[in-house]
Amino acid sequence: MEAALRTAPVIRTTVLLTALCTAGLVTLVTAAVCADFAAERRSMLEQIDAMISATARETGVAKLSEPVREALSSVPRHEFVPADQRTSAYRNRPLPIGEGQTISQPFIVALMTELLDIEKTGKVLEVGTGSGYQSAILSRLVQDVFTIEIVPALGKSAQAVLARLGYQNVHTRIGDGYLGWPEQAPFDAIIVTAAPDHIPPALVEQLRTGGKMVLPVGTAQQELLVLTKNANGTTSQKTVAPVSFVPLTRDP
Numbered sequence: 001m002e003a004a005l006r007t008a009p010v011i012r013t014t015v016l017l018t019a020l021c022t023a024g025l026v027t028l029v030t031a032a033v034c035a036d037f038a039a040e041r042r043s044m045l046e047q048i049d050a051m052i053s054a055t056a057r058e059t060g061v062a063k064l065s066e067p068v069r070e071a072l073s074s075v076p077r078h079e080f081v082p083a084d085q086r087t088s089a090y091r092n093r094p095l096p097i098g099e100g101q102t103i104s105q106p107f108i109v110a111l112m113t114e115l116l117d118i119e120k121t122g123k124v125l126e127v128g129t130g131s132g133y134q135s136a137i138l139s140r141l142v143q144d145v146f147t148i149e150i151v152p153a154l155g156k157s158a159q160a161v162l163a164r165l166g167y168q169n170v171h172t173r174i175g176d177g178y179l180g181w182p183e184q185a186p187f188d189a190i191i192v193t194a195a196p197d198h199i200p201p202a203l204v205e206q207l208r209t210g211g212k213m214v215l216p217v218g219t220a221q222q223e224l225l226v227l228t229k230n231a232n233g234t235t236s237q238k239t240v241a242p243v244s245f246v247p248l249t250r251d252p
Helices: 019-023 031-054 066-074 083-088 106-116 133-139 152-164 201-206
Strands: 095-098 101-103 123-127 144-149 170-174 187-192 207-218 222-229 235-244
Touching (some): 031 066, 031 106, 095 152, 106 222, 106 235, 133 144, 133 152, 201 207
Parallel strands (some): 123 144, 123 187, 187 207
Antiparallel strands (some): 095 101, 207 222, 222 235
């Protein structure tokens, strides 16, 4: 649904991809293509690592944890972009996914995922499913992902892709993410992939004590925030970096 770090450079590469690589259906004919696929995936990770290092003073993240790096290396990003964008799937930049929305810059996906500081036993809420890529990344890191998308066409498409690729611990819903998913609360972490102009109170309420919420906030000027819920119900906030996301859409 979103975005890129406003102050970070976008590093571009060229990529040749095939779904056969992900499925493991490699023949002599496709072996060379799959080798290129693996090289582009490694290149994406190298670019993310370089940007994480370059922005460490600003973001507070010096390096990616191994679980987050493994998730980024194993999720087939090209499956979560339109067919006409597949040759750009591993470029370190946002890409259009239709309905006026975008799939996030890989660096932003990596940074926000790392900032969640989640554990394998956790339960995460994602507001803004988009194409389903961030959901797939989270699915590798936690027990259950609950994700909400307000645009029906995107929500249905993401659900189909996630099901086809076997992400069984991702639970999807079409609706107003500003209101969260109260039936499944509390959540160990919450990630918001579009920018509200304020922190949604319902999401704070649905965050467990000690849990973290990572979200962009603002209109013309946006900041990526990390919110932590304290034992007494209050919250602590940390501003990470200036960013640029699409606005969080609400039901009328």
